[in-house]
Amino acid sequence: MRTYLVTGAAGFIGANFLKYILVKYGEDIKVIVLDKLTYAGNLGTIKNELKDPRVRFVKGDIGNTELVSQIFADYDIDFVVNFAAESHVDRSITNPQLFLETNILGTQNILNCAKIAWTTGTDKEGYPTYRSGKKYLQVSTDEVYGSLSKDYDEPHLLVIEDEVVKTVVKGRTKIQTYGKKYFTEETPLDPRSPYSASKTGADLIVKAYHETFRMPINITRCSNNYGPYHFPEKLIPLIIKNILEGRLLPVYGKGENVRDWLYVEDHAKAIDMVLNKGRIGEIYNIGGFNEEQNINIVKLTIKTIARLMDEEPKYRKVLKTDLSNINETLITFVGDRLGHDMRYAIDPSKIAKELGWYPETPFEKGIEKTIRWYLENQDWVEEVISGDYQKYYEQMY
Ligand code: NAD
Numbered sequence: 001m002r003t004y005l006v007t008g009a010a011g012f013i014g015a016n017f018l019k020y021i022l023v024k025y026g027e028d029i030k031v032i033v034l035d036k037l038t039y040a041g042n043l044g045t046i047k048n049e050l051k052d053p054r055v056r057f058v059k060g061d062i063g064n065t066e067l068v069s070q071i072f073a074d075y076d077i078d079f080v081v082n083f084a085a086e087s088h089v090d091r092s093i094t095n096p097q098l099f100l101e102t103n104i105l106g107t108q109n110i111l112n113c114a115k116i117a118w119t120t121g122t123d124k125e126g127y128p129t130y131r132s133g134k135k136y137l138q139v140s141t142d143e144v145y146g147s148l149s150k151d152y153d154e155p156h157l158l159v160i161e162d163e164v165v166k167t168v169v170k171g172r173t174k175i176q177t178y179g180k181k182y183f184t185e186e187t188p189l190d191p192r193s194p195y196s197a198s199k200t201g202a203d204l205i206v207k208a209y210h211e212t213f214r215m216p217i218n219i220t221r222c223s224n225n226y227g228p229y230h231f232p233e234k235l236i237p238l239i240i241k242n243i244l245e246g247r248l249l250p251v252y253g254k255g256e257n258v259r260d261w262l263y264v265e266d267h268a269k270a271i272d273m274v275l276n277k278g279r280i281g282e283i284y285n286i287g288g289f290n291e292e293q294n295i296n297i298v299k300l301t302i303k304t305i306a307r308l309m310d311e312e313p314k315y316r317k318v319l320k321t322d323l324s325n326i327n328e329t330l331i332t333f334v335g336d337r338l339g340h341d342m343r344y345a346i347d348p349s350k351i352a353k354e355l356g357w358y359p360e361t362p363f364e365k366g367i368e369k370t371i372r373w374y375l376e377n378q379d380w381v382e383e384v385i386s387g388d389y390q391k392y393y394e395q396m397y
């Protein structure tokens with residue numbers, strides 16, 4: 001029997017992780033969800049899970065010491081998985097301070113409460129000792145490594161020779177890339193936005209608790225996720241929403257920036273593996289060798305929606321525009337994001353080699369699954385955009 005504290009599970013990745021572990025572990029787990037329910041957190045996302053007797057929901061801030069220490073007093077927490085964060089780069093440009101408060105100070109608060117609850121005494125050298133089986137996992141991002149250069153303007157196909165890479169890209173003989181370098185766990189940290197700086201600060205304090213207090217921790221650094229319950233301020237869900245409404249599709253700069261996309265459930269599986277099998281104190285990069293330029297993501301999304309509307313007319317009922325409007329003329333190039341990172345590309349060899357993880361969802365399948373989910377869950381979209389998000393959205397565009 002394991003008890004998890006999952007923070008930020010009313011948000012995109014945390015909710016997908018919660019759903020994944022509840023299915024996987026049957027009666028063997030209990031999960032305490034701690035979420036502040038910011039604009040990005042929505043109880044509708046986890047409404048079925050909230051009815052599950054294995055789940056307890058606590059509304060509150062990860063930075064609230066009294067509340068978090070009470071959770072550790074009330075429950076014998078084994079695993080902490082910290083998803084809670086301010087996660088949107090554009091918002092970090094308009095309000096950096098909130099990002100530092102939640103992402104850095106909030107992280108330190110949970111760590112410290114866990115440390116107090118898990119400590120059993122001190123060893124001969126003065127280091128704290130901990131109850132066995134405990135672990136704190138910090139969900140981090142590839143953005144802490146900064147920005148890679150783009151060496152190719154067009155997608156470049158690399159023949160796979162490395163045996164570990166072959167296990168990651170099962171079935172593919174070539175990978176598409178836009179540059180020669182990849183982020184490994186040894187890549188120096190070089191964050192460039194207030195968001196990524198705050199995530200880096202969080203990683204460093206987690207590492208410091210490990211070095212100074214020997215806290216049992218892991219850090220995972222994942223590339224861009226996509227999938228169900230993704231908040232429609234992020235590129236893919238925003239584009240889907242705008243296409244269905246016949247609105248323009250804002251592409252920053254020239255649309256040349258490259259992201260490395262991973263289906264959210266593959267991320268959830270990786271976190272579960274690191275929790276259970278990851279070596280204490282280690283950092284694991286997570287990504288699927290799936291680089292693409294933003295403009296191509298937008299074009300593929302338009303094409304896939306148009307095709308689905310054609311093949312399955314039942315979907316047309318969600319359109320708030322004419323079918324004939326779904327084409328590339330919707331694309332509009334807008335001013336670039338300040339300090340816009342050019343390229344992210346993760347090398348996930350370490351997690352593949354040590355833990356046997358690989359992404360199971362090819363991008364073409366994942367994007368179609370995601371689009372179908374949005375077509376079938378428009379009520380969820382309406383619900384999440386009716387709150388504070390609406391005000392923010394109106395200010396931005
Ligand atoms: P999200 O914005 O969808 O969800 C964040 C959740 O945290 C929301 O439910 C929100 O209510 C909650 N939250 C925010 N501040 C809080 C606070 N002070 N106390 C308690 N709860 C709070 O984010 P996401 O996309 O699901 O990302 C989850 C985590 O994964 C973040 O730490 C993010 O940095 C990291 N990450 C995201 C991606 C991605 O592509 N989305 C990739 C790599 C890493």
Ligand code: TDX
Nearest residue numbers: 087088089141143224233234235236250251252257294
């Ligand atoms: O309207 C848009 N137009 C556009 O061109 C938006 C919202 C984004 N973009 C571009 C900016 C990025 O190059 O698309 C790319 C993806 O943007 P986002 O969806 O905002 O994601 P990104 O900035 O890459 O960050 C995401 O991945 C890493 C998550 O939001 C982070 O939380 C995670 O750490």
